[in-house]
Amino acid sequence: MTIKQFEIFTATAPLQKPIADATHTLSEISFVVLRLHTQSGHTGEAYLLSFxxxxxxxIGALKDQGPLLIGEEVCATVKVFMKLNHANExxxxxxINRWAQAAYNMAMWDAWCKILKQPIWKVLGHSAQKIPAYGSGGWISYTEAELLDEVKGYAARGFGAVxxxxxxxxxxxxxxxxxxVREAVGPHINIMMDANQGMNVPNALALARAARNIGIQWFExxxxHTDYEGYSILRHQAGISLAMGEREYSTVPLRELLKRNALDIWQPDILRLGGVEAWRNSAALAAAYNVPVLPHYYKDYDVPLLSTIANGAGVESFDWIDPLIDHPIQFHNGFALPHNRPGWGFTFKDxxxxxIA
Known part of the structure; x- marks a missing residue:
């Protein structure tokens, strides 16, 4: 069960032209892929979205941390997390250091569950197997035609929300x-909106109030993300649910928002938080305040983990890695099903x- 070697790779998904949100323009869809190899011949894998x-x-952070794992057992995820915490202080x-730390944590879980010959959600204990999913995108850089083509495509595939x-x-x-978008998808598809931190309080408040008649489910x-008082103002005056969490590296911002009754939906990013235990710790804190969990981006990790908590609300779906891996997450009538294969249930195709040398 001990780790003997690590490898780092890059991968890229096709992108016909740059896409943009309110704060960033993305010129490529790229990933960093980590593989751990054990003395017993098992492999654990994790990836992160790098653009x-x-x-x-x-890559430098991964190279710095990797040698600290050599000789550790893949089941010692908490021990290794604390060891890397000390090294990174x-x-x-x-x-960057937390992203690398999370990747190693998730690759260890993958290898450990493969040794056990079980999917991760069965090892952790599960509450549900069918996870509501929504189609994500709707980039600001899209023309109206591109925007409507995407949301109608999600609706045609059975997604109940965009x-x-x-x-x-x-x-x-x-x-x-x-x-x-509302006219294109009809009255029965939920619509959410995401400003990617690109608005100020007055404009966000004006948009939220004006959008209520359209039936917007929540505002991300x-x-x-550090303006806790601003979130409190919006939460109490906008008349629309607020979601956030993808930028956070700890549960401190969640704690501060919960204290102010300033959040409706928690959106943990497993790579920024630090991996499986950190993700589940944040979900437990949200549960203590009856706040549902709807994670950011990583559906191939989030679907199994959402199956292990009682306050999971759904999963975000992008198709970017699907052509690059052997077993993409499957969707049926707007719901995602976790893999029954060991570990996370998928691997990148060689x-x-x-x-990376």
Missing amino acids: QYSSQAI YFGHEG KIKVGKPDWREDLERLQL EPID EHLTA
């Missing part, structure tokens, strides 16, 4: 696009990987 950002920095626990980006310089343009990251 075009700081590829050498995250000088340069900080948030940011999320689109907002945060245009004039919020009234966002409102017009939301109205077009309307303002800067032909899509480029090894």
